[in-house]
Amino acid sequence: MEPCCLRLAVLASGRGSNFLAILEAIQQGRLNAQIKVLISDKSDALALQKAEEAGIPHIFIDPRLFPDRQSYESEIVKELKSRDIDLVVLAGYMRLVGKVLLQSYPHQILNIHPALLPSFTGLHAQRQAVDYGVKFSGCTVHFVDDGMDTGPIIDQVVVPVLPDDTEDDLAERILEQEHKLYARVLQWIAEGRVYIEGRKVYIAK
Numbered sequence: 001m002e003p004c005c006l007r008l009a010v011l012a013s014g015r016g017s018n019f020l021a022i023l024e025a026i027q028q029g030r031l032n033a034q035i036k037v038l039i040s041d042k043s044d045a046l047a048l049q050k051a052e053e054a055g056i057p058h059i060f061i062d063p064r065l066f067p068d069r070q071s072y073e074s075e076i077v078k079e080l081k082s083r084d085i086d087l088v089v090l091a092g093y094m095r096l097v098g099k100v101l102l103q104s105y106p107h108q109i110l111n112i113h114p115a116l117l118p119s120f121t122g123l124h125a126q127r128q129a130v131d132y133g134v135k136f137s138g139c140t141v142h143f144v145d146d147g148m149d150t151g152p153i154i155d156q157v158v159v160p161v162l163p164d165d166t167e168d169d170l171a172e173r174i175l176e177q178e179h180k181l182y183a184r185v186l187q188w189i190a191e192g193r194v195y196i197e198g199r200k201v202y203i204a205k
Contacts, residue, residue: 006033016047018091021179073100121149
């Protein structure tokens, strides 16, 4: 492993498919990074089981044990700082990120969303796209800010919406692209090619 590789923390609430895709990209040499820890807010998250199977350190931090979001996020930050984390990667993390995490890791928290932002923010983005009748949807990797899926966009992939698509059909095709896009964007960051000016994100050649 090269000494300059990104030290990643993954935050996940669900099955962990993007976590596994990132890990696979690292193992295949497509991503110069290390996953130092996976943290979940759900004790039964499949992501925790997958991290254990992969030999990745993993922690369940129960938000119900803390009086407020600030205290809960302070515990997360303590774990991140102890591992000298460079970048926090949200992978199906179902909580809005608050000021404690944002101030501790400015422009160092990424999220992937299954729609072409700024369209269809929040939950069930694929269902929103199908119900609205759009012809194209996709996925977006963006920096996290204090809004819901409102941070500066790093890159996007377009996925066509077929006439007979169900929410699950579209979600499955978008997920295939999510797995490719996230690793690609993370590698750009590992190479020092991503920089931000205001809301605009630039990728150096």
